[in-house]
Amino acid sequence: MKTQVVIIGAGPAGLLLGQLLHLAGIETVIIERQSQEYVLSRIRAGVLEQGTVNLLHEAGLGARLAKEGLVHHGFDLAFGTQILNINLHQLLGKEVTVYGQTEVTKDLANARSAAHLTTIYSAENVSITGFDSNHPKVQYQLAGKTHEIDCDFIAGCDGYHGVCRASIPQNAIKEYERVYPFGWLGILADTKPVQEELIYGNHPDGFYLCSMRSPTRSRYYLQCTLDDHVNHWSDERFWQTLQSRLPENLQAALETGPSIEKSIAPLRSFVAEPLRFGRLFLAGDAGHIVPPTGAKGLNLAVSDVRYLSWALMEYYQEKNESGIQHYSQRALARIWKAERFSWSLTNLMHQFPDMSGFEKKMQIAEFDFLMSSESAQRAIAENYVGLAY
Template identity: 60%
Template structure:
C-alpha cells in the first residue's frame, strides 16, 4: 500500500489528524492495534477547550456535540468547607468550555471517517516503523497472520505513551522530562445526576476530590488515593462515603449515589519528550507528552498538536514548503509546556502531598485564597483553563 501520511493510533489524536488531512485533500491511512470497540471502551475525561470544538466545527462533525455537550462558563473551587465560583467566561473575555466525553469525540470522528470511506486498519499487530530518518518511510504490521507494508511520505505517531512510535526512536535522539506525583485518582462513573451543574475541584485535608459529569444523568467522580491502593479493595459504598467526607455540607447531603459503571485508579504524571519530530516521523498527543488530568489538558493538547501538524503538512503539499514541518516541534512544545505548567500548578494547589508540612499547607491555603479573591489571578486561571490560543 502507498499513502502520503501513515497515522499510528486511532484515538482522538490520530482520528482528528486523519479528518483534518482528508479535508485538505491529503491521503492517509490509520493503523490501530486494537479493535474499534476496545478503543471506544476507554474511559477518559471530556472538557473541551473552544479551540478543540472549533477544529471539530470546521470539519462539520459537531451535530451530536452541540446537542449533547454541556457548555460550562464556570468551575467551583472548594476549600475550607466553602465553594468559590470562578466565572471562566467573564474572566477570560467570553470563552467557555464544553463537557463532552473523549469517547464521544472519538466515536464522532470514527463515524465521519467511515462515512467518507477512508481506510482504518484495526487489529494491526506488531506495528513497526522503518526508514523514517531516510527518504522512504515505511510502516509494517501484521493482520490475520499476514505481514503488510505501507510506503508513505510521513509517519504521524499518535499511538499514546506506550505506543510503538516513540519507542522506535533511538534513546540518544530524545530528551525526556518527567514528574511522577506521589498519588493517583480513584474514579467512579455512575448513571446518577451530577451533584452540581459545574465541576467542583476540592482541596481537603483527606485529599483532593473532583465532581464532574458526562451528561445530565451520568456523573464522574474522583478522589485522591495512594499509589498502592487497589481498585478491587474499594466497594461503591466506600467510595461514596469517602467522597462525601471531602465535600461541603450542601453537596454531601444532595449527592445522589448509585452502582458504578466503572471504577479505576489512574496514577498522575507530567511527561514531555523532545523534540516531537525525528526525520519524517512526527509525534502528537500522548506519544509526546502526558499531563495530570487536573487541568483538563490531555485531549486538548492532542488537538493543538494535530492542528499544527496538519497545517504544516498542508503547507508542504500545497505550497511545496517544509517551513511548517521544520518548525512543528518548537511550535507545539511552546503550547505543551504552558499546559504542563498549568496542570502542575493546579495539581500542586489542590492535592495533599504525603510529605506536606504545616508550611506547605499554609501556602496552599494562601494560594487558593489569592486565586478566588484576585481579579488577575482568576483571569490567569480562566485563560489557561479555557485554552490558550493556537
C-alpha cells in the same frame, strides 16, 4: 501499499488528524493495535476547550457535539470550607464544553467510516523504519500476514506506550518527567451530578473532583494511594468517602447509585523533546502526558494535531516545508504552558504524603490569593479555557 501519511493510533488524535487531512485531499492510512470495540469503549476525560470545539466543527463533526455537549461558563475550586467560583464567562467572555472523549472518538470513527477511509484495527507487531530518510515504511501483521506501507510521513499518535517514540534513538530524544505520589480513583454512574458546575476540591483527606458526562451521568474522582486497588473500593465506600469530602451544602444533594465503570489512574507530567524526527512526528500522549487536573490531555492532543495538520497541508498544497520544520517548536511552546498550569493546579489541590508545614501554608496562601485577586482568577480562567494556538 503506498499512501502519503501513515497515522499510528486510532484514538482521537489520530482520527482527527486523519479527518483534517482527508478534508484537505491528503491520503492517510490509520493503523491501530487494539480492536475498534476496545478503542471506542475507553473511558476518558471530557472537558473541551473552545479551540477544540471550534476545530471539531471545522472538521465537520459538530452536529452531535452541539446537540449533546454541556456548555459550562465556570467551575468551582473548593479548599476546605472555602469555595471559589471561576466564572469563565464573566472574566473572559469564554466557556468550555463537557463532551466525553469517548463520544469524540465515536464521532471521528463514524466520519472516517462514512468516507470509506482505510483504518486497520488489531494490527500486530507494528514497526516503523526509514523515517530519517525520504522513504519511511510501516510494517504490521494482520491475521498472520505481514504487510508493508510506503509513505511520505509517519504521525505517531499511538500514546505513551506506543511504538513510535520507542523507535527513536535514545540519544536523539530527551524526556522530562514528574511522577506524583498518588492516583485518582474514578467512577462513572448514571446519577444526577451533584451540581451543574465542576468542582475541584482540596480536602484534608485528599483531592476530589465532581464532573459529569450528561445531566443524568456523573463522573467522580477521589485521590488515592498508588498501591490502592479498585477491589478495595465498594460503591458504598466510594460514595461515603466522596460525601465526607464535599462541602456541607452539597452533601445532601449527592445522588448515589451503582457504578458503571471504576478505575485508578496514576498521575504524571511527561514531555519528550523534540516532537519531530525527520519524517516522523509525535502528537498527543506519544509526546506528552499531563495530570488530569485542569483537563488538558485531550485538548493538548488536539492542539498538536492542529499544528501538524497545518504543517502537512502547507507541505502538500504549497510545497513549503516551514510548518514541518517548526512543528515541534510550536507545539512544545503550548505544551509546556499547559504542563505548567496542570502542575500548578495539581500542587494546589492535592494532599501530598510528604508535605511539610511550610508547604501546607503555601497552599493556603495561594488559595487565599486566588480568592482576593481577580487578576489571578483571570489567569486561571485563561489557562482553563485554553491558550491561543
